[in-house]
Amino acid sequence: MGRGMTGASEPPVSDADREIMEATHRALRDHGYADLTMQRIADEYGKSTAALHYHYDTKEELLAAFLDYLLDRFVESVRAVETTDPEDRLELLLDRLLVSPKSNSDLLIAMLEMRSQAPYKDAFADRFQQNDEYIRHMLEAAIDRGIEEGVFADVDADHVSRALMTIVDGARTRAVVLDEAVALETARQTAAEYVDATLR
Amino acid sequence: MGRGMTGASEPPVSDADREIMEATHRALRDHGYADLTMQRIADEYGKSTAALHYHYDTKEELLAAFLDYLLDRFVESVRAVETTDPEDRLELLLDRLLVSPKSNSDLLIAMLEMRSQAPYKDAFADRFQQNDEYIRHMLEAAIDRGIEEGVFADVDADHVSRALMTIVDGARTRAVVLDEAVALETARQTAAEYVDATLR
DNA sequence: CCTACCGATCGGTAGG
DNA sequence: CCTACCGATCGGTAGG
Numbered sequence A, B: 001m002g003r004g005m006t007g008a009s010e011p012p013v014s015d016a017d018r019e020i021m022e023a024t025h026r027a028l029r030d031h032g033y034a035d036l037t038m039q040r041i042a043d044e045y046g047k048s049t050a051a052l053h054y055h056y057d058t059k060e061e062l063l064a065a066f067l068d069y070l071l072d073r074f075v076e077s078v079r080a081v082e083t084t085d086p087e088d089r090l091e092l093l094l095d096r097l098l099v100s101p102k103s104n105s106d107l108l109i110a111m112l113e114m115r116s117q118a119p120y121k122d123a124f125a126d127r128f129q130q131n132d133e134y135i136r137h138m139l140e141a142a143i144d145r146g147i148e149e150g151v152f153a154d155v156d157a158d159h160v161s162r163a164l165m166t167i168v169d170g171a172r173t174r175a176v177v178l179d180e181a182v183a184l185e186t187a188r189q190t191a192a193e194y195v196d197a198t199l200r
Numbered sequence C, D: 001c002c003t004a005c006c007g008a009t010c011g012g013t014a015g016g
Helices: A015-031 A038-045 A049-055 A059-079 A086-098 A105-116 A122-148 A157-177 A182-199 B015-031 B038-045 B049-055 B059-079 B086-098 B105-116 B122-149 B157-177 B182-199
Strands: none
Touching (some): A015 A059, A015 A105, A086 A182, A105 A122, A122 A157, A122 B157, A157 A182, A182 B157, B015 B038, B015 B049, B015 B105, B086 B157
């Protein structure tokens, strides 16, 4: 699973597709989204820009495919949390969302750039919305489970999950804009405090 | 006051400067940062691009000046909160940060775009950092005041203010990326819950 | 997939 | 401040 997690319906990617995704990944990491040109991707790919257009008609199409590729990988890393105990699960999910991203801060930057383009690119907006819904539902489900088991207070799980996602997105934005690695730690603590205050 | 709030040291702007800032404002609102060209600004200004370069050597310089202009206006609107009672003041500050921006969502989009460019443009990074520090200190001061007066618990005001800024930034990001006007309301409630849980 | 090229547009400047 | 223009670069395509 994981393929098509974002709702897109691409066929299983070929070797070339995979190589282009990885080339795009590197180009994005090194130059950022604003300076991401077909030429730069082609350079990383090791072939011409015409080669890219052979596989993807337009730049927009290539980038939409890349966003699927990236968000699928992200979802997969969150889905790797298998713990079922509601309290532990919620903590582990928040850890995934707020601590592990520290490693790839280059990508965090590029992701915020792409997010800021959502209002102008429907293909981006759809994917980010679907991804957000998916992750948020994982939080909501863990909260609902805890309520059923009686370990969490009977709160509005929808609201609490949205509150936690707000903290997560705030941390990511601040990590990029203020160049603070601490932003993620501050947010992790804030999330813990919020969980403790509302769910116990 | 308000001029030079962000630490820049421009002389009082001339009429032309003001007109260019307003033209940039409109161009940014209508086209977004990614599609903001000197030509588009010039069109709004009603003169040639050479006219812009007469006042600002480079595009980057013009945009840095614009960011000063915009952030000063923002700071000024937050500073308009004059209530001194710590509890009321904190609530009113959060209102300013989380409800009033609803009106100008176009600008919220452009601001997120510019924020995402902070890692690549030092001039942007400096201004956003300084602005963030300024706003955050207003929150921190209100919290400290409440602690002194005994109406707030003896918390780490630095951490609480950072937590609140994280919620604010999360709300702004989500409002843009997910196109949810509710994101701001959700965050306002989350901030209220967090304040209630940590400060009482 | 490549070479070679297209029109469009970019930020910036010379000369007045 | 304008007209006129610069070189550079963009995404995309024709023809093979």
